[in-house]
Amino acid sequence: MRGIFLTVEGPEGAGKTTIIKMVLERLANEGKEVVYTREPGGIRIAEQIRSIILNPENIEMDSRTEALLYAAARRQHLVEKVIPAIEKGMIVLCDRFLDSSLAYQGFARGLGVEEVLTINDFAINGLMPTKTLYFDIDPKEGLNRISLNEEREINRLDLEKAEFHEKVREGYHQLMQRYPDRIVKIDASKTIQEVYDEAMNEVQYTINKISDR
Secondary structure, three states: OOOEEEEEEOOOOOOHHHHHHHHHHHHHHOOOOEEEEEOOOOOHHHHHHHHHHOOOOOOOOOHHHHHHHHHHHHHHHHHHHHHHHHHOOOEEEEEOOHHHHHHHHHHHOOOOHHHHHHHHHHHHOOOOOOEEEEEEOOHHHHHHHHHHOOOOOOOHHHHOOHHHHHHHHHHHHHHHHHOOOOEEEEEOOOOHHHHHHHHHHHHHHHHHHHHOO
16 A cells, blocks of 8 residues: 555644544554654654754744744655655555645744745755644634643744634644645544544545555
């Protein structure tokens, strides 16, 4: 089977990390070779960059600096972890990827989606996800979930005003229109089991489609 690159996106508190780990466990139990990773992070250098980007103390960080740091972490992550796994025919499940930069920095920060896409075109060198699951939720509900979850780290983006998170969601909705064949919307306001079932169905469908080629 060819390698498959699956990404999971969504606003803060959408529950995507919880669901992606459930999907990972299911695929592993089925005997599939799966790699779980995240952005920014996934490898040593990218995790170091992540600590800088998400540090709540770095409130003076310029938006362009933020976008460039994400792109730098993304490139190193791809080279060290994602591409080698795909070349081995494995399934890569990545918590966030390019769409996060486009929604957060391109749209919500006002840098421009095309401008941020240009930066990341250099970083990803043509590698796009096979399929992207977008977990959609009202920002107020998402942030409320975060406040109730004592185990979750509170990062710099969580501290942004409600208006910022509304723009992030709007940005994602525009990306769904731009990439309708790649991005699939999942209603993250449903129960964990319902969200998992819907996500798992989409993942299985994608895997089967690739396997049949």
